[in-house]
Amino acid sequence: xxxxxxxxxxxxxxxxxxxxxxxxxxxxxxxxxxxxxxxxxxxxxxxxxxxxxxxxxxxxxxxxxxxxxxxxxxxxxxxxxxxxxxxxxxxxxxxxxxxxxxxxxxxxxx
Amino acid sequence: xxxxxxxxxxxxxxxxxxxxxxxxxxxxxxxxxxxxxxxxxxxxxxxxxxxxxxxxxxxxxxxxxxxxxxxxxxxxxxxxxxxxxxxxxxxxxxxxxxxxxxxxxxxxxxxxx
Numbered sequence: 082x083x084x085x086x087x088x089x090x091x092x093x094x095x096x097x098x099x100x101x102x103x104x105x106x107x108x109x110x111x112x113x114x115x116x117x118x119x120x121x122x123x124x125x126x127x128x129x130x131x132x133x134x135x136x137x138x139x140x141x142x143x144x145x146x147x148x149x150x151x152x153x154x155x156x157x158x159x160x161x162x163x164x165x166x167x168x169x170x171x172x173x174x175x176x177x178x179x180x181x182x183x184x185x186x187x188x189x190x191x
Numbered sequence: 192x193x194x195x196x197x198x199x200x201x202x203x204x205x206x207x208x209x210x211x212x213x214x215x216x217x218x219x220x221x222x223x224x225x226x227x228x229x230x231x232x233x234x235x236x237x238x239x240x241x242x243x244x245x246x247x248x249x250x251x252x253x254x255x256x257x258x259x260x261x262x263x264x265x266x267x268x269x270x271x272x273x274x275x276x277x278x279x280x281x282x283x284x285x286x287x288x289x290x291x292x293x294x295x296x297x298x299x300x301x302x303x304x
Contacts (some may be wrong), residue, residue: 085234112291121200123280123297124235139292169236176219177291178284181227182234 084108085183087172092188094166101155102186103174112118112154114173114180124171130155159188166190195296197281203302204271212266212299214281219261223284225293226266228277235280239266256304273303 085106094100106113115127122156126139130149144163149155153172159166173180198213214224223242227235241248241257241264248255254267268275278300282293 094212116295121297124295126292129292169232175291178223179236179237179240180235180293185232185234189231 085172085174085181087170087183087186089186090184092186096190097161098190099161099182100111100159100166100188100190102159102170102172102188104155104157104183105153106155106172106181107153108174108175108181110174110181111152112175113161113178114175115139115145115147115155115157116173118169118171118185122161127157142162159190163177165178193276193283195281195283195294195295197279197296197299199299200297200302201302203304206273206303207270208298210268210271210275211279212279212301213264214264214296216262216283220262221283224257224264225284226255226264226293227280227282229280230277231300240284249291263284268301271301271303272293276302 101158102135103170112131114129116124118124125141128147131135133152136147146158170186172183194217204210211227220243225240226238229235239255241255252269256265263276278298280298281296283294
């Protein structure tokens with residue numbers, strides 16, 4: 082089955098720790114995205130990548146970092162510099178039209 | 192910057208009626224406009240895409256209209272069922288410019304009475 086996987090589904094971390102969220106796709110899509118979703122805020126773009134070894138900041142990139150070493154993988158690191166990291170994180174991929182989303186990772190930082 | 196407004200945070204309708212959700216935007220019109228469905232705790236699922244030169248698009252019980260003069264899209268679900276209860280997201284797609292980016296509205300949560 083083709084699709085996008087995100088792991089883990091739930092993640093708990095202590096404040097001050099960096100954490101990396103996984104995103105893998107086997108759809109052969111060039112473009113991949115990371116969004117953050119908070120209650121009442123909708124989806125906000127963190128980073129996106131249109132091709133391997135290249136990525137751009139989205140609207141809320143501060144406190145986050147990404148890499149795109151392989152076409153299939155686009156991991157997101159939430160650093161200790163992110164002021165409010167607790168949120169639902171969604172990864173997506175596309176070929177330029179509709180986006181295909183993963184199941185999401187709910188990160189809780191205490 | 193581009194603003195997107197979806198008519199209300201929540202909409203409750205009677206089972207069997209047509210649900211109509213609104214998406215309004217400011218500034219310039221996108222090349223495409225997309226609609227997604229999101230269930231609680233899950234990722235959005237693509238439903239329909241409409242191009243700026245198309246007035247209407249249909250898929251089974253779903254219909255989307257796109258009026259670039261009014262800067263508005265309407266999303267209709269005919270004969271709405273409890274299984275249609277979800278949050279519906281509107282997204283503006285400026286990929287005509289090659290950026291592949293979407294700008295999402297906050298969504299409208301559809302429920303049934």
